[in-house]
Amino acid sequence: HSAGDNLIKTAANIINNAYSKYGNIYRTGGDEFVAILKCSDSEARGLNGLLEQATNDSNEEFSEGIAIAMGVVLWNDNSELPFSDRR
Numbered sequence: 001h002s003a004g005d006n007l008i009k010t011a012a013n014i015i016n017n018a019y020s021k022y023g024n025i026y027r028t029g030g031d032e033f034v035a036i037l038k039c040s041d042s043e044a045r046g047l048n049g050l051l052e053q054a055t056n057d058s059n060e061e062f063s064e065g066i067a068i069a070m071g072v073v074l075w076n077d078n079s080e081l082p083f084s085d086r087r
Contacts, residue, residue, distance in 0.1 A: 018054040
């Protein structure tokens with residue numbers, strides 16, 4: 001159990017190190033995190049690299065390494081949010 005807690009804390013630190021200058025990171029439960037970031041399109045394209053580098057920097061701590069999967073959704077001021085019930 002403590003090893004799992006250590007992995008979750010490490011993942012939180014990795015995500016924070018990669019993205020904190022762009023916005024806020026939230027743990028939504030278990031081993032799931034959400035990062036709400038404000039950045040340019042060009043910065044958004046480099047986010048995978050930031051996370052990969054932060055993960056590689058932390059992998060020395062674990063014998064089998066750590067992996068973090070991510071997905072990205074982009075929104076800009078011209079985008080419409082997909083609400084089905086507009087009032």
